[in-house]
Amino acid sequence: MEYNGITYDEDLNGVPIKSLEQIRDEILADWKAEAPALDILPGSDANIRASAIAGQLYAAYVSGAIGVNQYMPDTATGSFLQALVKEEGITQKLAEKGKGTQLQFRRDPNSVRTDVEARVTAGQLVVTRDGVIFESTVDAVMPPNALEAIVPYQATAAGAAGNIQPGDIIGFYGPPPAGISYVTNLDATADGADDEDDEKLRTRYFEATEQEEWHGSPAWLEAEAKKVQGITSASAIKNARGEGTTDLLVTAGNGIPSAEKLAEVQAYLTDPTREPINIDLQVISPEPVVIPLQVQAAGITLTQAETAYEAYLATLRVGGTVYPSRISSALIEAGASFAEVIEPANPIVLTDTQMPLPGVVTLV
Template sequence: MAEINGITFDEDLNGVPIKSFEQIRDEILSEWVAEVQELDILPASDAHIRASAVAGQLYALYVSGAVGVNQYMPDTATGDYLVAHVKEEGLEKKLATRAHGEQLQYRRDPNQTRTDTTVTVPAGTRVVTSRGVIFESTADATLAPNILNATVPFQAVDAGANGNISIGEIVSFYGQPPAGINYVTNLDAAVDGSDEESDDTLRDRYFEATQEEEWAGSPAWMEAEAKKVPGITSATAIKNARGEGTMDVLVTSGNGIPSNEKLAEVLAYLSDPTREPINVDLRVIAPEGVAINLTAKAPGITQAQAETVYKAYLASVGGGGTIYPSRIVAALINAGAQYAEVQEPSAQIVLSPTQMPLPGVVTLV
């Protein structure tokens, strides 16, 4: 409850004091009774119903005003209001991007089907991982007579970081398998999937843009500009990385290792001479992936649950972080394990700024 200029407000909306519906209704009824003492104001009475109707509309005005106060400044604005604010710095909210890979493999087994015929699997054929993430091929695949497998590029059906998968996570077709094809899997990881940018991240970029050094080519400018590219979730500029006058920009995509195509996209954007000329020998690089195996006791959860939890934990560590066995234990217990003991890694692992942790083999003992 707050009092401002003698007016009492018994509710708070995002830090803005307002009158509640009940307070408004009761104040209206109190004023009416002051005028007509014999007025019936009990619930279901005509006066109570009328006061409630008026109070509802006035309460909506209070809420609208409180929301407007919060949307007035970029510090507290959300949604479309925040998007309008950041346009002042030439920023746009980044939409979600779809994960993609290059090697979706179809295979036929000579022990189960004929191999002396030509089989074509059309683009758009859908496949799925064991955890239900759906992908589709982006090109036709043709298996000539006596050819047992073929690979095609593929992408997630839905945009988002959930589409970033490791090698071998695709396990079956989504629906009936194409005639003559027995197996499907992915021989490479799907990468570059990212969620729609959150308000908090967009707000952080806005304030970075207002504080960054003015001249094009500075480390702060490079980092802010690189993060404008859809899918890029972090950027670190390393000045004089390869000697005087050079700069490396280390980027992640979907909080993971970006594809070569994404690196080329960022480099082209940063070095576009029609925008801001830069006077450095520029290179855009990806983190070095470091596979870290996990061996643990975790009764009460399945292998798939353990792999999902471990992958999420490593993603939260990110590049240049430190991996703590005790936090892996906590993550496994939070996932439903009765207890957990981590045997590998046996001690904390400190990554260099250019290293990104990747899940290795997960073994439950």
């Protein structure tokens, strides 16, 4: 390619640069022009020296090309992108732990004494069928003759894997506490989120720079809500409850946000120290629609079927239609030789505020 009368052999992310070979050959050509008797063949002293110089000049070209790209928000990465998006008050969101409120410890009156107090100290590790580890966050106490205790819990590691469904916790991670027979979770966890990658951060930046100007507009609400840690999507519904009202539907991690997260978004958008938004705003979460799956399939395990089904539903997020034929395709892609979906028997059409969640998967 030629630019301003100069020929370049390569380009780096759209920036024209000279290749190492081009630089070396141009140096040797200049030297040969000044000293026609100079040996410039491969292995010669001149060729070795020119190659060394060319290597350093090529590194300078690459560094310059990278620098050009890091000053543009559509190509910048890492810390360079983070610095650019701060102009819009945007910061890269870090991973969050999934949290729940109903971790159930039980004791079996047929195998342990129940006429004494049993206690499970905070920090007790438990595990899901997929190997995700959780911990209780407060002490669980069973008075004499009580058979269960329910306490809050959270994932030990931040990330979307910390969003689980009721019953996913199947046992203790290590020896069980003295006198305790069983453990499981009675509720789904929420708010688990992975680190925000560069592309998602870049998308939020452009959404913020292209949004409507006025404070409190639907686009402003959506962009501002996604600044809150853990919020992955936001959709404003104008006049949801009548003239002058707006409902803001948000998701967190890969699912439905907790009540605490909804309150955090509401407080952030209606902060009295900011300019009033002059609308009746309500931050809401999607309505969960649990869809059991009954399928006849060959060549696939229950775990594989559950994973494939969950992945398919995750592509719909909020709204859309759940098609049995696409569930079948997802299972075949996961390794089934065939898959005949028995339930749901017909497509399920979701509203714009409903989110599909996987129910019990049964292979028949």
